Every structure is written in structure tokens, then in C-alpha cells.
Amino acid sequence: DTGVSQDPRHKITKRGQNVTFRCDPISEHNRLYWYRQTLGQGPEFLTYFQNEAQLEKSRLLSDRFSAERPKGSFSTLEIQRTEQGDSAMYLCASSSPLTGGVNEQYFGPGTRLTVT
């Protein structure tokens, strides 16, 4: 059983460029979450998918951010017109509450974004 994978692991971009990150959840996990973590802080929730439906978005997710999960499997997170304040670790997690009602989330290794 492979874990959650994310690509790329590191991304350096110039301010104003667009970036896209990918997350592949644990197979058969129907729930997928994106979080953002800045230095010295705990992760903060960005958005949540159940299958292909995006059911919740945080106020942190400005209109420059968009996330998709087109077939209910992998997900992408795109940031348009990046700003220096977008520099952070972007974490993806998946879970499957169908497994005995336990909704334990498992995290990927993260994508570390640096905006110069």
C-alpha cells in the first residue's frame, strides 16, 4: 500500500509566475485535503474534496488559488500570479472514513514552494 505522493517536492519560482502541484492520494481513499504550512506554524486547512467534489474551501484560498480532482483520484493545486507570501510547504492528505468510520488522515511529503 503506497502512501500519499506529491510532486514536485521543491519548487522555486519568480513572483508573478503560475505554479501547479500534484497530489496522488492513497488508492481508494475518497477524501483528499490540502493544507499549507509556513515556518514555525502548524499546517492550516485550504480545501477538501470528497471524490471529485470540492466541498469546502478555506478563506485562506484566495481567487489566485484553484484546486481540482477531476476523476476523484489525483488532485492538482494551482497558484496564479504567485506572491512572496505564498512561500510555504503545501501538504496533501487523504483519508477513507468508510474504513470502520475512522477518518484518519495520512499526509504526503509536501511541496516546498519558494517565491523569489
Place this chain on the structure above:
Amino acid sequence: GIQVEQSPPDLILQEGANSTLRCNFSDSVNNLQWFHQNPWGQLINLFYIPSGTKQNGRLSATTVATERYSLLYISSSQTTDSGVYFCAVVEWSNTGKLIFGQGTTLQVKP
């Protein structure tokens, strides 16, 4: 929204010592997880423990949901235990999003 507070914020131990990390939360929860974040940023699952007590090797955790706190015990600490420990909770009637505390940074010295 729910508030999650972890203490202490920082902890330095000698190898072999025991420690207790605390997580307080301000409202009822239906999920609580403990994680260890390694130096590369990976969050490693330690416990899924909305209530009760669990043990895994040198680690154990107890959640007293009615009193809104959870404790993580580390016994006979090793240098590989160093890193940041996070507690995260899910509110009732929620989509399952985790609300994290600020973490406890543990340094174990040889």
C-alpha cells in the same frame, strides 16, 4: 472555531529521559491525531485517538474527551525522537478538516 493549544512549545531532553506533551482543545471533537514532523517536513502518524489510551512501543497517548485534553508520552527518548510534535483535532459536524496546534519542538541530546 475550535482552538488547539500545545505545551510546552519547546522541550530539550537528554537521551533516555521521559517526557509528556499536552494538547488542550476548546470544544468537543470527533477526531484527534498526533503527528511527528521530521526534519524534511513529513508528517508521520503517531496516534488516531479521539478518546481512550493507546500505546505503540515507547510512545503512548491518552485523550480525555470530556475534559478536552490529550497527552503524548515519550519514554526512554532517543535522538531520533527529535522534531516537532503536532496535535490536530476535527470538530463535530465537520468535513473532517484537521485543526492543528502550534506544535512542541523536541530536541533530544545524546
